[in-house]
Amino acid sequence: MPQEYQRLGTGSSRSRNEEETFPSSPPRYNDIDGNYERNESSSAYMEQFEIEEPVEEQSLLNRAHSFSKKFANNVQTRIIHPVTRMIDPIYEGYKFLQLQYERSILKLGNPLVIKRLLYVLVMMVIVFGISKYGSNDTLSGVTSGFARGKFYDVEKLAGTVGKLIDTKAMKEHLEYFSSIPHMSGSKxxxxxxxxxxxxxxxxxxxxxxxxxxxxxxxxxxxxDTFLRLADGSFEATLFEKHNENMEFLSFNPNGLNTVETITTEYLYVNFGRDEDFQRLTEHGVNVKGKILLVKYGGNVPEPNKIFTAAKHEAKAVVFITPKLEASDNAIQRSNVGLTRMASGDILTPGWSSEDGYVSRLSWEKSEITPKIPSIPISWKDGQALVKKLSGGFNFEDGSSGDGNSPSPKLNLKVSDTDRPVHPIWNVVGSIGGREQGEKGVIIGSQRDALCYGTMGCNTGVAAFLELIKIFTSLQRRYQWSPSRSIHFVSFDATDYNLAGSTEWIENRKEPLRKDGYLYIDLSDLVTGDELHINMHPFLKEVLHDALGKVTTGDKTLLSLIESQGGASIENTFMETKNYLPFINLVNMPALEVKYRGKNNQVKNTCYDNFQHFEDSDIDRSMSKHSQLVELIARIVMEFAEAPWIPYNFLDLSDMLNSYEQDLEKYASSITASLTVKPLLHYDGLKRSIALLKDVSSQYHQWVSDWKSFIFESGGLEPPMYSMMRWRWNDNMIDFNSNLLKREIHPKRPGYKNMLFGLPFNAPADDPGEFAWNTMPFIREALSQGDFSRAQEEINLLALALEDAAKSYSNLH
Structure with a gap:
C-alpha cells in the first residue's frame, strides 16, 4: 500500500539552514564551483585495523614495511595456497579428459577436420534449441531475430509502465523543485x-x-530601478508578495538597461499591435520619444512589441500584467530577446557559445537584442497609470490612448545586473541503443524558472524524472535495451530566449541532423483540464495508437480528445518553448502533450508555486501526470524499439496537400484588397507533394512485404534485409535535413526549415485561421507584400521536396 504523501517543509516553514543550503542569488564568476561543492568531510571516515605494534618505537617507514610484509604473508597463506589446493585436482581431471578426447579424435580420422565438424554440429544444436523452444512471449527479448516483426514485444513492455509509475514520488519532486527559486545561472x-x-x-x-x-x-x-510619475504622486511597486529579494523583483530577461533616468510623457498603446500603432497615427498621436504602456497578450509576442515600438522611436516600454485571480499585484516577467529572429544567447545569434571564447557581438550589432528598455508592472499599478490618461480616443477595452499635450510624465530607470558571459548548465544522460545506437529520441525538460515555477516548468520536471526511472527500471527488470538510443536533457536558460536548448543544438547540429529523429518537449505539462497535443504529421499513427491505450477513468485519452471537440491535436508549435530550435534549426519532428488551462496565467510570477497548485486543485492526485507519463513512455518505446522508425509518410503527404491549400487561401487573403492581383504558380509544389505521396506508397508497401517475410521466416532477418532496413531509416532522417536552407548569411539566423516553422509576424498563439507553422518563408514574403520573393520561395520548397522525396526513396 503506497505511503501517504507528506508535504515538505517549504515556504515560511523552511528552516534557516535550508535557506542557506539553497541560496538564490547569482553566484560570482569565481565562486560557482568553489562555494557550492558538497562538503562530505564531516561524514568521511577511515577504516581502523587492529595491528600489533612492537614494544619499541618504530619509524613510519618501518611500520609500513612491516605491515605490507604481514599483509602479503596473510594473502599468500589464507587465499593463494587454499585456492591452489582446490584448483590442482580440477586441473588434473581436465588434463585427463583432454587426453582421452584427443585419443578418440585420432581414431576417427584427421583431428583438424573432425574438430571443425563437431563445432558446427554443436552450434547448429544451440541455434535450433533457441529458435524451437525460445518463447516469444517473454519480455526479455528474442535473441534469434524478431518477435512479430519487432525486437522486443513493445506492447508487453508498455503494459508494465502503469505499474511502475509512482505518483507519490512525482509529487515529492514537484514540491521539492518548487521549494526554492531557481533562476538560470543562480545557485x-x-x-x-x-x-x-x-x-x-x-x-x-x-x-x-x-x-x-x-x-x-x-x-x-x-x-536604482524605479517607475514613478514625475510629480511624485505615484510610484509602481516593482516587487511581489511584499518581498524584495531578487527573485521577487520586476525585470525582463534579456532586457536593456537605461543609461540615465528617462523622463518623458507616456501613452497607452493597448496590446502594442501594428493596428494599435496605426490607430494612434490616425488620431495624430506621435509616439516618438514617449514611454509606452503596453498590455501583455493580444496575440503578438512581447519581443515583437518592443521591436515595433523601437521602429516608432519610442523611448521605452512598460508591460502591464493581465488581471490574475491569484493577485492584482502579480508581476509577469517575459523574455524580450527577439526569438522570431533567432533563439539562443542574444550576443551569439546563429552560433554556439559553449566555450566562452567565441566571437560575441556588441548589443547594437546583434539582431536579437531589444534596442529600448522595458520593465513589467502589476495590473493594479498599470490601471493606476492608465486612469491618469484622459481626453483622447479610446481603444476597444475602453482605455484612452491620450496623446493630448501636455500629458503626464514618467520617470523610469532600469538598472539590472548584466552578465554578458555567464555559465548555464544543461544536464544530459542516455540509454544506449543496441542496434542503431547512434540514432536517438530526445526527451527535453525546462529546468530553470524566474521564481518557483511549479506549473511553468516543474510539472514537466516531475514527469521527466519519472520517465528516467521507468525506462531504467525496464532495463533492469527485463534486461531490455532499446534498438535506438533514448536521450534525456534538462535544459537551462529557457526563460532567456531558449539559450540552453539552442546553444546545445548549435554545438551539435550535424549529429542531430544525421541521427536525431524525434524531440519530445516537457514544460508546462499540467496547468488545467484540457488535453492538448502538438505533433509533426509523421507521428499521427503512433500517437493515435498510444492515445487509445491510455485510460482516464472509464475512457481512453483518445475518446477524451474526441469529446473535447475542436482542434486538440495540431501542428502549431507557436509558443516560446524548447521545441522551437529543434524544429527551426535541424527540422527534427517534435511532440508536445499537456493538460492546459487558464491556471497557467501565473507563469513567470512568484504566484506560480506549489501552494497555488494545490489550492487550485489542478492535479492533487497526480493522475494527469501519470496519464501523460504513460502516454509519452508508450510513444518513446515505439519510436526507440520499432525496427523501422515509425514515420508515416502517407499522413505527411495528406497533410501537405491541406497545407498547400491553406497557403493559397492565405495568399488570397493578402491579395484580396489589391487592385492588380499578382499571379502565383503552385503547380511545381503540387507535383512535388504528389511525388512524395507516390514514393511513400512504395515505401509502405516495402515495409508490409518485409513484415510478411519476417513472420513467415519465424523471426529471422537475412543480413541483406537488415542492411536495407537500416538504409531506409537513414533515408527517413535525411529527408528532414534535406528541407533545411543552407544560406551563408540568413536574414533570420535561427530559422532554416523551409517546411515547418514560424513567419516573423505570425501570432503568438494559434487563432485557428491559418496553418501558421507551415511553409514559413513563403508566408513571410506574402505578409510583406513581396510576391516575387514569395514565388521564389514556392519554387525553392518544391525543388527541396522533390529532391528529398527522391533521396528518401533511393530514386535518382
Whole structure:
C-alpha cells in the first residue's frame, strides 16, 4: 500500500539552514564551483585495523614495511595456497579428459577436420534449441531475430509502465523543485542541476554529464530601478508578495538597461499591435520619444512589441500584467530577446557559445537584442497609470490612448545586473541503443524558472524524472535495451530566449541532423483540464495508437480528445518553448502533450508555486501526470524499439496537400484588397507533394512485404534485409535535413526549415485561421507584400521536396 504523501517543509516553514543550503542569488564568476561543492568531510571516515605494534618505537617507514610484509604473508597463506589446493585436482581431471578426447579424435580420422565438424554440429544444436523452444512471449527479448516483426514485444513492455509509475514520488519532486527559486545561472539552479545529474547516475543512465555553456544573463536589481510619475504622486511597486529579494523583483530577461533616468510623457498603446500603432497615427498621436504602456497578450509576442515600438522611436516600454485571480499585484516577467529572429544567447545569434571564447557581438550589432528598455508592472499599478490618461480616443477595452499635450510624465530607470558571459548548465544522460545506437529520441525538460515555477516548468520536471526511472527500471527488470538510443536533457536558460536548448543544438547540429529523429518537449505539462497535443504529421499513427491505450477513468485519452471537440491535436508549435530550435534549426519532428488551462496565467510570477497548485486543485492526485507519463513512455518505446522508425509518410503527404491549400487561401487573403492581383504558380509544389505521396506508397508497401517475410521466416532477418532496413531509416532522417536552407548569411539566423516553422509576424498563439507553422518563408514574403520573393520561395520548397522525396526513396 503506497505511503501517504507528506508535504515538505517549504515556504515560511523552511528552516534557516535550508535557506542557506539553497541560496538564490547569482553566484560570482569565481565562486560557482568553489562555494557550492558538497562538503562530505564531516561524514568521511577511515577504516581502523587492529595491528600489533612492537614494544619499541618504530619509524613510519618501518611500520609500513612491516605491515605490507604481514599483509602479503596473510594473502599468500589464507587465499593463494587454499585456492591452489582446490584448483590442482580440477586441473588434473581436465588434463585427463583432454587426453582421452584427443585419443578418440585420432581414431576417427584427421583431428583438424573432425574438430571443425563437431563445432558446427554443436552450434547448429544451440541455434535450433533457441529458435524451437525460445518463447516469444517473454519480455526479455528474442535473441534469434524478431518477435512479430519487432525486437522486443513493445506492447508487453508498455503494459508494465502503469505499474511502475509512482505518483507519490512525482509529487515529492514537484514540491521539492518548487521549494526554492531557481533562476538560470543562480545557485538554486545549479543545486537542482546537480540533483538531476545525481538522479540520472543513481538510476543507471549512461554518459551523464553537466554541459556548461556561456550566455548573456541579466538579473533584477532593486537599487536604482524605479517607475514613478514625475510629480511624485505615484510610484509602481516593482516587487511581489511584499518581498524584495531578487527573485521577487520586476525585470525582463534579456532586457536593456537605461543609461540615465528617462523622463518623458507616456501613452497607452493597448496590446502594442501594428493596428494599435496605426490607430494612434490616425488620431495624430506621435509616439516618438514617449514611454509606452503596453498590455501583455493580444496575440503578438512581447519581443515583437518592443521591436515595433523601437521602429516608432519610442523611448521605452512598460508591460502591464493581465488581471490574475491569484493577485492584482502579480508581476509577469517575459523574455524580450527577439526569438522570431533567432533563439539562443542574444550576443551569439546563429552560433554556439559553449566555450566562452567565441566571437560575441556588441548589443547594437546583434539582431536579437531589444534596442529600448522595458520593465513589467502589476495590473493594479498599470490601471493606476492608465486612469491618469484622459481626453483622447479610446481603444476597444475602453482605455484612452491620450496623446493630448501636455500629458503626464514618467520617470523610469532600469538598472539590472548584466552578465554578458555567464555559465548555464544543461544536464544530459542516455540509454544506449543496441542496434542503431547512434540514432536517438530526445526527451527535453525546462529546468530553470524566474521564481518557483511549479506549473511553468516543474510539472514537466516531475514527469521527466519519472520517465528516467521507468525506462531504467525496464532495463533492469527485463534486461531490455532499446534498438535506438533514448536521450534525456534538462535544459537551462529557457526563460532567456531558449539559450540552453539552442546553444546545445548549435554545438551539435550535424549529429542531430544525421541521427536525431524525434524531440519530445516537457514544460508546462499540467496547468488545467484540457488535453492538448502538438505533433509533426509523421507521428499521427503512433500517437493515435498510444492515445487509445491510455485510460482516464472509464475512457481512453483518445475518446477524451474526441469529446473535447475542436482542434486538440495540431501542428502549431507557436509558443516560446524548447521545441522551437529543434524544429527551426535541424527540422527534427517534435511532440508536445499537456493538460492546459487558464491556471497557467501565473507563469513567470512568484504566484506560480506549489501552494497555488494545490489550492487550485489542478492535479492533487497526480493522475494527469501519470496519464501523460504513460502516454509519452508508450510513444518513446515505439519510436526507440520499432525496427523501422515509425514515420508515416502517407499522413505527411495528406497533410501537405491541406497545407498547400491553406497557403493559397492565405495568399488570397493578402491579395484580396489589391487592385492588380499578382499571379502565383503552385503547380511545381503540387507535383512535388504528389511525388512524395507516390514514393511513400512504395515505401509502405516495402515495409508490409518485409513484415510478411519476417513472420513467415519465424523471426529471422537475412543480413541483406537488415542492411536495407537500416538504409531506409537513414533515408527517413535525411529527408528532414534535406528541407533545411543552407544560406551563408540568413536574414533570420535561427530559422532554416523551409517546411515547418514560424513567419516573423505570425501570432503568438494559434487563432485557428491559418496553418501558421507551415511553409514559413513563403508566408513571410506574402505578409510583406513581396510576391516575387514569395514565388521564389514556392519554387525553392518544391525543388527541396522533390529532391528529398527522391533521396528518401533511393530514386535518382
Amino acid at each position: 538554486g539552479d545549479l543545486a537542482l542541476a546537480r540533483y538531476i545529474e545525481k538522479y540520472m547516475k543513481n538510476n543507471g543512465l549512461h554518459n551523464v554529464e553537466i554541459n556548461e555553456f556561456q550566455s548573456f544573463i541579466n538579473y533584477p536589481s532593486k537599487k
